[in-house]
Amino acid sequence: MSDYLLSDYLTGAGHFGVGFVAGFFIFLLFLGMSRKALWVRLYGPFIPFLLGGIAAVPYFFTYKLTCDQPLWGHFFFFYPFFHCQPLFVKFFGNIHVVVVVCGLLYVVILWRYIVLVKYIRRYGWSNQARQKRRRRHRRA
Amino acid sequence: MVGLTKLDKSVEGGIVVPEKHFYFSIGAAVGSVVCAAIAKKRHTLRKTSHFFQWLYRKEPHWFLYFPVIIFMVGLWGLIPDIIHFTGWLSKDITRTHLFDVFFFHTTFEHIENTMPVIDSYLNFLGQLLLSIVCIGTMLFYVKQVKKAVIAFEEKSKAENEK
Numbered sequence: 262m263s264d265y266l267l268s269d270y271l272t273g274a275g276h277f278g279v280g281f282v283a284g285f286f287i288f289l290l291f292l293g294m295s296r297k298a299l300w301v302r303l304y305g306p307f308i309p310f311l312l313g314g315i316a317a318v319p320y321f322f323t324y325k326l327t328c329d330q331p332l333w334g335h336f337f338f339f340y341p342f343f344h345c346q347p348l349f350v351k352f353f354g355n356i357h358v359v360v361v362v363c364g365l366l367y368v369v370i371l372w373r374y375i376v377l378v379k380y381i382r383r384y385g386w387s388n389q390a391r392q393k394r395r396r397r398h399r400r401a
Numbered sequence: 402m403v404g405l406t407k408l409d410k411s412v413e414g415g416i417v418v419p420e421k422h423f424y425f426s427i428g429a430a431v432g433s434v435v436c437a438a439i440a441k442k443r444h445t446l447r448k449t450s451h452f453f454q455w456l457y458r459k460e461p462h463w464f465l466y467f468p469v470i471i472f473m474v475g476l477w478g479l480i481p482d483i484i485h486f487t488g489w490l491s492k493d494i495t496r497t498h499l500f501d502v503f504f505f506h507t508t509f510e511h512i513e514n515t516m517p518v519i520d521s522y523l524n525f526l527g528q529l530l531l532s533i534v535c536i537g538t539m540l541f542y543v544k545q546v547k548k549a550v551i552a553f554e555e556k557s558k559a560e561n562e563k
Contacts (some may be wrong), residue, residue, distance in 0.1 A: 375465045381553060382462070386553070
């Protein structure tokens with residue numbers, strides 16, 4: 262990758278990428294905690310967008326691209342903290358990496374939706390719990 | 402870097418990142434319109450077109466994969482950049498008027514170089530369009546899941562009554 266793609270701070274896209282990835286892992290955590298809850302599968306995938314959006318909000322309002330950021334930025338997913346962290350800047354400072362990572366995670370989200378729609382059209386949702394119980398019963 | 406604003410950055414000729422999402426988002430918006438048109442006419446097309454009959458036979462849930470069309474149409478706007486990124490043609494050639502076919506690529510590149518303020522507005526518009534398309538697609542699936550749950554419950558109720 263050429264050097265001109267990298268900078269010493271995160272741009273709006275970089276902050277969105279950090280928030281998006283963190284949101285995706287939070288979604289996976291929720292999914293692991295309550296697999297039977299349909300609302301987690303339905304609305305959980307919005308968490309990455311929500312967190313990514315919140316993380317990028319200060320970029321639209323702070324017109325300085327330097328490392329001295331206002332303290333209120335911490336309310337927006339620790340904006341000043343991530344803004345100049347070398348590790349995050351190295352990874353998310355490259356727009357191509359952000360696009361590829363967020364794009365792939367979005368594909369995973371859509372794929373999960375497609376599988377869910379197909380499953381529910383075939384078996385319904387309430388049946389899933391019953392089937393799992395039956396399987397456990399058979400194993401026992 | 403001290404005190405450098407976003408506008409100054411774009412004036413300096415995009416030293417940070419080339420912002421290409423505007424072309425892609427135009428393509429994604431056009432792709433969404435195409436998908437909406439197909440969604441409206443897909444039942445009619447099933448009766449008249451052999452291709453759609455074949456599609457329904459192969460995969461009854463084929464329409465769920467519509468984001469592929471959005472991506473493909475979006476990619477159309479990035480073709481000139483892909484061409485000069487891979488070294489097939491130089492930037493001078495990919496900025497001739499012929500390349501306006503790719504969602505007015507040459508015109509927007511000219512705007513990017515000469516009018517940074519308008520370019521920043523266009524990029525913001527691109528981000529907005531892309532967000533609307535992404536979240537709209539997800540809302541479509543949420544609606545489909547809800548529809549499927551209701552349809553399945555009604556079906557199982559009817560079976561129980563029999």
